[in-house]
Amino acid sequence: MDRIFLKNITLDGRQVDIFISDGIFTSITPHSCETPLAAEGAEIVDCSGKTAMPGFVNMHTHAAMTLMRGIGEDMCLSDWLDHIWAIEAHLDEPFIYWGTKVAALEMIKTGTTAFNDMYWFSPIARKAAEEVGLRNLVSFTFLDNFDPSAAEHQKESCIAMHETVPSWGPRSSFAVSIHSVYTVSEPLILWVTEYARKHGLKIHVHIAETEKEVVDCRKAHGGLSPVEYLDSLGVLGPDVIAAHTLWLSDKDIEILGSRKVNCVHNINSNLKLASGNFFKADELAAAGANICLGTDGCASSNNLDMLEAMKTTAIVQKAMRHDPAALPLHDLLKMATANGAKALGANSGKIEEGYEADLQIIDTDSTFFLSPGPFLANFVYSAHSDCIVSLISGGRFVMRDRKVPAEREILEGGRAELELLKNIDK
């Protein structure tokens, strides 16, 4: 395991030395010119002029869809789905492997050290993420379209995947995904929930993304909203990661809060797909929910950049609440880091002794940081993710000076998969 000594780095406005060993922040001390005995033999990295930030935690994405971005732009949803489905019908392991690798490369270049994935062929996605060094939660996705035989087949496949893939963890975990209330039958939702609780697995689910979803659910389930319906089935709890949660009643917010659900906002996807409404960040947090941030998949939001998602989230919250003081920067930062880590059950998301060493190194030598304002304002509102020059994930450098070791190979692998896609379109 790597041993790294980050010398003279800025952390919360103070100059510190950070010693990382066994994947953990072992010591964080005021900067001194001496290297402590404990750090002898460690790689010493001079970080003068650089600032430390926790790695981002992207709490909702469909990683391999990175290879589908830009398909059907400026189109209505039904035309767009035709394009996506034509490709998804041909998904195979190499596509998932290279799609996830391209996604992981993009996440690394934009400061993300952990992500929560909902897609297919999860062991392959996990392999891709592990090879480049990102913490990941991958899932078996249930989507039976109310077909009992599909449900049976998916249960068997899930059990097989869960049991046969060796050594999940410590930075790669297995979860179950319930795609949504409009694509998964009630018996299957119940089975998945029971299976998850029995095995201590997180449950990842799309909830209340569109108004139609809510209207249809109320019609189908005796007036219950998606939140009420899932709660009536015993699904909701602190082990649930709920993507979107946009179209919520006051009662929905109360339920999500009291069940301590992890609610993931995906601002760019919501705006670009015109999902309507806006995320009730303050109300959900006040009710007791754990609010997190995600990017969604690249086919809808078009990139995996959490820093961009932070800025858009902040300014849209201010605009929609008619209050320039809405969603202060420190709360926003928690959404993108510590809250996500908490949802994953990870001991990370903070730069503190004893936490897992997930850390961005920021270069502030640009116009974006030339300001009398605080670092965090410049980082979120002015800068772009190319200010993130190096990234440590689980105690190891996954990017140094903007270079990711496998970058060339990943771009070429992704490009080869895109060539194959062209044949599908024909």
Next chain:
Amino acid sequence: MDRIFLKNITLDGRQVDIFISDGIFTSITPHSCETPLAAEGAEIVDCSGKTAMPGFVNMHTHAAMTLMRGIGEDMCLSDWLDHIWAIEAHLDEPFIYWGTKVAALEMIKTGTTAFNDMYWFSPIARKAAEEVGLRNLVSFTFLDNFDPSAAEHQKESCIAMHETVPSWGPRSSFAVSIHSVYTVSEPLILWVTEYARKHGLKIHVHIAETEKEVVDCRKAHGGLSPVEYLDSLGVLGPDVIAAHTLWLSDKDIEILGSRKVNCVHNINSNLKLASGNFFKADELAAAGANICLGTDGCASSNNLDMLEAMKTTAIVQKAMRHDPAALPLHDLLKMATANGAKALGANSGKIEEGYEADLQIIDTDSTFFLSPGPFLANFVYSAHSDCIVSLISGGRFVMRDRKVPAEREILEGGRAELELLKNIDK
């Protein structure tokens, strides 16, 4: 004057060679292995794998305020203004010079080749912009706060500035700014308009940025909205550049359209300051207005990145119209380039023979462009401005391979001004 031959660059999906001389796109021809006779002696730049885009035109900013970004974040407007005014009371020429240079550096690094500035000490701002090679429209800003003696003083200062600064143009022009209907008296608005028309100067004005501005204007001027009021004074015409135009009635839209006013949208500022409402892009364009894009000053929107402004504009238009097909990419691109050039009266904003040579060179070798979708979707929705590797403004390289010649000197000059600011705060 530089002579440049861009070899094998992608333009609208075709491989071409672009010959630039005397600041103009002299010839654009299908790529050939031969270098034409006309280009002999020119600097030959191999652009294989790179894509050409017109330079961005930032149609509304307060450039020197770049040094004030990050002041008073997450605060309400009145607290924020206290901070800004404390600094503005101490403005001097060095602050404007270095503030504008820092702004110009940031614009260059984000692909902008021309900008429309509304601030103080305009000849100094113009000098800063010219030294780094950006086209600029700078103005004398009128803001008398209804004080007749201030109005007289400003008229004299404007005339002196206009007459004594030598050789405005061809890529640097002088304009007049009417700050707003709530800060400039009617006699002064009339005088400025007459002066502008007599001398062929553009008129730059903030219009209908907030609901309060509209409500107060209707109270003060017999029920007239800011648009109606300015129109009743004969101000509005195709030589007017109107920033914001957010709070508009149907009648306002009709007037702005029939007068062919240039309406500048500043999405990030509008969202972050919670100005409310949203820009009626389609309606204004359909009525006949020329819709453009700007960033506003860095004290409100926090950077000068037009590519970021394009993405936010697009996704917010889609969201607010509940239509993922709203504001197609080609219309958006025109807002950020050709429409702005038209508003400036510049023969630029397009990569066509005979146009001024303002051009971005894009490197597509990254995950952001690894997609089956069109280049423009990847550029706007996925990539960041660091994909703009080189920039030609007025036929000259102002950035090559992300390097701007005066970058180090500008950052140091800006930093020295920030040190002086600290003393002001004390």
